[in-house]
Amino acid sequence: MNPFFDNAPDHRKNGSYRWEQPAGRDDVIGMGTADLDYCCPECVKEACLAIAQENAYNYRKKPDSYFQIVTDWYRRKYGLLAEKEWLSNVPSTIGAIRIALSALTRPGDAVIMQSPFFGPLPRAVESAGCRLVENPMIRQDGVYALDFADFEQKLRDEKPSVFLLVNPHNPTGRVFSQKELDRLVALCEQYDVKIISDEVHGLIIYPGKKHIPVLAVSPAARRLSVQVMSMSKGFNLMSLPHAIVAVADPVLRAAWNDEVIPYSFGYATNPFSMAAAVKVMDGSADQWLSDLTDYLKENRDLAVSFLQNEVPGMRATVPEGSFLLWIDCSELGLENPAEFLLEKAGVSVNDGAEFGNAYGQFIRMNFALTRQNLQTALDRIKKAVAAR
Numbered sequence: 251m252n253p254f255f256d257n258a259p260d261h262r263k264n265g266s267y268r269w270e271q272p273a274g275r276d277d278v279i280g281m282g283t284a285d286l287d288y289c290c291p292e293c294v295k296e297a298c299l300a301i302a303q304e305n306a307y308n309y310r311k312k313p314d315s316y317f318q319i320v321t322d323w324y325r326r327k328y329g330l331l332a333e334k335e336w337l338s339n340v341p342s343t344i345g346a347i348r349i350a351l352s353a354l355t356r357p358g359d360a361v362i363m364q365s366p367f368f369g370p371l372p373r374a375v376e377s378a379g380c381r382l383v384e385n386p387m388i389r390q391d392g393v394y395a396l397d398f399a400d401f402e403q404k405l406r407d408e409k410p411s412v413f414l415l416v417n418p419h420n421p422t423g424r425v426f427s428q429k430e431l432d433r434l435v436a437l438c439e440q441y442d443v444k445i446i447s448d449e450v451h452g453l454i455i456y457p458g459k460k461h462i463p464v465l466a467v468s469p470a471a472r473r474l475s476v477q478v479m480s481m482s483k484g485f486n487l488m489s490l491p492h493a494i495v496a497v498a499d500p501v502l503r504a505a506w507n508d509e510v511i512p513y514s515f516g517y518a519t520n521p522f523s524m525a526a527a528v529k530v531m532d533g534s535a536d537q538w539l540s541d542l543t544d545y546l547k548e549n550r551d552l553a554v555s556f557l558q559n560e561v562p563g564m565r566a567t568v569p570e571g572s573f574l575l576w577i578d579c580s581e582l583g584l585e586n587p588a589e590f591l592l593e594k595a596g597v598s599v600n601d602g603a604e605f606g607n608a609y610g611q612f613i614r615m616n617f618a619l620t621r622q623n624l625q626t627a628l629d630r631i632k633k634a635v636a637a638r
Contacts, residue, residue, distance in 0.1 A: 252541035252542075252544070252545065254288070254289075254541070255288050255541070255542065255545040255620065255621075256620050256621055256622070257288075257289075257620065258287040258288050258289065258619070258620050258623075259287075259289065261280065261287060262276065266280065266283075266285075267282075267283045268280035268281070268282050268283040268285060268598070268616065270598075272592070275596070277596050278592065278596045278597065278598050279596060279597050279598065279619070279623055279626065279627045279630070280598050280616075281597055281598060281599050281615045281616045281617070281619070281627060282598050282599050282600045282614070282615075282616060283600075283616065284420070284451075284483065284572070284573070284574060284616060285482075285483075285486060285488045285616075285618070286483075286486040286542075286573070286618040287618055287619050287620060287623070288486060288542070288618070288620075289486075290485055290486050290487065290526075291485060291529075291530065291534070291535040291538040293529045293530070293534040293535055294485065294487070294526045294529060294530065294535070296529075297525040297526055297528070297529040298490075298522050298525055298526060300525065301521045301522050301525050302522075307521065309517045310519060310521055311516075312516075312519065312524065314334075315528075316524065316528055317334040317337060319528050319531050319532050320332070320337060320494060320531060321333065321334060321337075322531075322532075323531040323532075324463070324466075324496075326533075328461070328462065328463050328466050329466065330463055330465055330466040332465065332496055332498075333498075335503070336465075336496045336497055336498050336503070337494060337495070337496055338494075338495050338497075338506070338507075338510060338515070338516075339492055339493055339494050339495060339515065339519065340493050340495065340510065340513070340515050341491045341492070341493065341515065341518070341520065341523070342491055342493055343448065343450050343478055343479075343480050343482075343491075343493040344370050344371070344374060345493070346478045346493045346495050347371065347374050347414070347446055347448060347478055348374040348377065348378065349506075349509050349510050349513075350446045350476045350478070350495075350506060350509075351374060351375065351378040351380065351412065351446065352378055352509050353476075353502075353505040353506045353508065353509040353510075354411060354412050354444045354446065354476070354502070354505060355378055355379075355380050355411045355412055356379075356411070357378070357379030357380070358379065358380070358381070359379075359380050359381070359410065359411040359412070360380065360381045360382075360383045360408045360409060360410035360411065361375045361378075361380045361381070361382055361383065361410055361411065361412045361413075361414055362382075362383040362384075362385055362401070362404055362405065362408065362410040362412070362413050362414070362443070363375070363382065363383070363384065363385065363413070363414040363415075363416070364385050364386070364387050364396065364415075364416065364419065365384045365385065365386045365387065365605070365606045365608070366387070366421055366422065366576070366602070366605035366606045366608075366609050366612070367384075367416070367605055367606060368416065368420045368421065368605065369604040369605060371414060371416070371448070375414070380411075380412075383404050383408045383410055384606070385397060385400055385401045385404060386400070386608070387419075387422065387424075389567070392565075392567060392568065393424070393567070393568075394419070394422040394424050394567060394576075396426070396430055396434070398433060398437070401434070401437065402437055402441075405437055405438070405440075405441040405443060406441065409441075410443055411443065411444060412443065412444050412445070412446055413434070413438050413443050413444070413445050413446070414446050414448065415434065415445055415446065415447045415448065415464065416447075416448045416451075417431070417447060417448070417449055417452070417461070417462075417464070418449075418451040418452060418455070418461065418569075418570065418571035418572050419451075420448075420451055420572065420574065421574055421576045421600075421605055421614045422567055422569070422576050423567065423568070423569020423570055423571055423572055423574060423575075423576065424569075424570055424571075425455060425459040425460070425461060425570040425571040426462070427462075428462055428467070431462055431464070431467045431471070432467060432468060435464075435467055435468055435470050435471045435474065436470065438474055439470045439473075439474060443474070444474050444475070444476070444502070445464060445471065445474045445475040445476070446475070446476045446478065447463070447464035447475055447476070447477045447478065448478050449461070449463060449464070449477060449478060449479040450478070450479060450480045450482065450483050450493075451483050451571055451572035452479060452483075452571065453481070453483055453484025453485070453539065454483065454484055454542070454543055454546060454571055454572050454573055455543070455570070455571045456543070456547050456550070456569070456570055456571060457547070458570075459570045459571060461571065463477055463479070463496075464477050465477050465496055465498055472498035472499060473498075473499045473502075474499070474502075475497075475498070475499075475502075476495065476496075476497050476502060476506060477495065477496040477497070478493055478494075478495055479493070479494055479496075480492060480493045480494065481526070481527050481530050481531065483572065483573075484530075484539055484542070485526075485530045485535060485538075485539070487523070487526050487527070487530075490520065490522055490523040490526045490527075491520075491523060492519075492520070492523040492524060492526070492527045494527070495510075545621075546573050546617070546618060548621075549573070549617045549618070549619070549621065549624055550568070550569065550573070550575070550617055552621075552624065552625070552628075553566065553575060553615070553617050553624065553628060554566050554568055554575070556628045556632075557577070557628070557631075560628075560632045561631060561632050561635050562581075563579065563581040563582040563635065564577050564578070564579050564581075564582065564631075564635070565577065565578040565579075565581070566578075566615075573616060573617055573618040574614055574615065574616055574617070575614070575615040575616075575617060576612060576614055577612060577613050577614070577615055578611065578612055579602075579611050579612065579613060580611035580612075582635060582638070584611075584638070586601070586610070587601075587602070587611060587612075587613050588600065588601035588602070588613050589601075590634070590638070591613070591631060591634065594634035594637070594638070595627075595630040595631050595633070595634035595635075596630055597627045597630055597631060599613045599614060599615045599616075600613060600614035600615075601613065602614065
């Protein structure tokens, strides 16, 4: 196991949202916001240093090599033969989704999405003047499954313009299979529903599962979809934002371009962001990502086993991808599990109510910590729950 990940900066001192300390405290372990505690691959620092040493930040076009590296990455990782013309980028994945909503909907349209859902996505739907239609996932034998009957009924009755797909799913960690994606796409094609696919958690995938970008699903998916991805979640590049948007269909791409071109993001590309993204996509960080995935799998298994055996009132869903645990705390009988853990255990997590009205007894917990910090947090949780 790579010991690199056993060390991390003190994020209480660098403005981290996740490690922000409540007034009067400096001992809280941050397990909320979805970023990593670890330093980036060394190649990221080298790529950014080259930009800093030049010390000139003029408007810059993306060279042909940029598009070649991105398309090669899609081919190498997923067998997707993307083309240069499909690609554009914006500084934010949520921003890309919001722009895509403007491109593919009109005010008053419905947008369907599986729940529980990541809080900023419903806000993006609402800010586009659209109405959110919820397709709740079903928890079966500890796994969240798609409810296709409900999905189709709502496509038929609510007539949404867009299906907002989140794959891997946040917060449940589901990685949808080829069969599931085929069925979702077929239903969207049948009911004339476009797809915006949020794939930002697609880099960390655990053994036995495979991330399939929506544009790699089928020709029908390429006709219907706007695909949004980023290197941020896999390589901890959240403060170097660089969302890559791919639109294969010429008509959809024209609609996307009509919305995005006025923002002039092509002139505003951050050279550090682009350099970091290119460097991790060219293969330089492949081994680092593999080592990270191994480390996170051990963290995941440790946390799930600990909660199951030592804190049985907290039922964790085992994620198939990413580094987030979705935990049902309803058996503990707490009014607000997130507040309880912060006050009594000194552990900061995401309140499940942020993911939908039905999830107030859930929490989302980030386990992308050093092993030592993760174990300390788990021990604190056990002690606090036992003493409640």
